[in-house]
Amino acid sequence: MKYIISIILFLTLAYNSAIFYIDKNMKTRVTDNTYNNCKKVWCSRGIYKTWAEQNSLVAFQRAFAAGHIGIEVDFYYDVKMNRFIISHNRPSKDKDGNFVYTLKDGKLFTLEELFKATAKGHYYWLDYKNLDRLSSTDAHKAIKRLDVITKIDNVKERVYLEGSTPWHIDDYTDAGYKTLFAFQPLPKSSIIASLSSNIYKIGYYFYNITAIAMPYGKLGDAKYNDITQKNLKGIPVFLFHIPNDDALLYKLVKKKDVRVLLIGRDKSVSRPEITSCKKVENE
Numbered sequence: 001m002k003y004i005i006s007i008i009l010f011l012t013l014a015y016n017s018a019i020f021y022i023d024k025n026m027k028t029r030v031t032d033n034t035y036n037n038c039k040k041v042w043c044s045r046g047i048y049k050t051w052a053e054q055n056s057l058v059a060f061q062r063a064f065a066a067g068h069i070g071i072e073v074d075f076y077y078d079v080k081m082n083r084f085i086i087s088h089n090r091p092s093k094d095k096d097g098n099f100v101y102t103l104k105d106g107k108l109f110t111l112e113e114l115f116k117a118t119a120k121g122h123y124y125w126l127d128y129k130n131l132d133r134l135s136s137t138d139a140h141k142a143i144k145r146l147d148v149i150t151k152i153d154n155v156k157e158r159v160y161l162e163g164s165t166p167w168h169i170d171d172y173t174d175a176g177y178k179t180l181f182a183f184q185p186l187p188k189s190s191i192i193a194s195l196s197s198n199i200y201k202i203g204y205y206f207y208n209i210t211a212i213a214m215p216y217g218k219l220g221d222a223k224y225n226d227i228t229q230k231n232l233k234g235i236p237v238f239l240f241h242i243p244n245d246d247a248l249l250y251k252l253v254k255k256k257d258v259r260v261l262l263i264g265r266d267k268s269v270s271r272p273e274i275t276s277c278k279k280v281e282n283e
Helices: 002-029 057-066 111-118 136-149 152-158 166-174 193-206 226-231 246-253
Strands: 041-044 070-078 083-086 123-128 159-163 178-182 211-215 237-242 258-263
Touching (some): 070 111, 083 111, 111 152, 123 152, 193 226, 246 258
Parallel strands (some): 159 178, 178 211, 237 258
Antiparallel strands (some): 070 083
16 A cells, blocks of 8 residues: 555656646747637538538638638548548458548549649648558658648648647657647546646647647537646647537637637538638728
8 A cells, every 4th residue: 555655646746747847848848830820710621512522622622712721631641552542531441451442523532632722822730540550661651752742832831730649740740740739638527637638738748749639529518628728828729629609619719829720520610700810990
């Protein structure tokens, strides 16, 4: 029992010391190159009329035409093809061991094609579905390929790559990409809600990552609540799965740490009119 108590006391001291140190030094850790435009509402998977249209070129073009400055895109890196395939669903395998992806308009749809068609001045939140499952060798191969396709309209400056393990993500940050550390904090109703967000803050601080990506949660029991906001103060946050509630949305766009919002979950929601931009009065 004495050993157990000693271990608990040691872990508690170490945890509190780490949080104190991080909070004191966070300002020197956060970079100033994270997206900080007043048009914070981007569009998840584009504006789609059918389930099959999500993550398609026509859906993304609709989103940009509607006034969204940025989109969220799901994709996989295929090692054999050395291509980035846009798809939300995990691919199956054929009899030869090759991955089989969801087709768009009867063919594979790649990031390169998307950039060529839409890149000018636009931003991309890239949900890198298999980033965390690539070997170090494959990750460096992927980075070399990314370096080629992101030369299109210098889109590399406007790309945010999302992954859930910081030791994989920072390879891309080191290569000059902006990155998002995705995590799932516990809702406010949990007795360890503060602990969960602080644990991820430790991961963010000690790895080279640009910003944090996380779900908002439910109205009335949010994951991005006052406790989370306090713990993550000063860290740029990209929020997704946000309820389509006007009062909430206008509140969130005014928050300095909140940089991008994706509204809704598994359905097409377009609200580009919600911004933190100041209205210019006519003289």
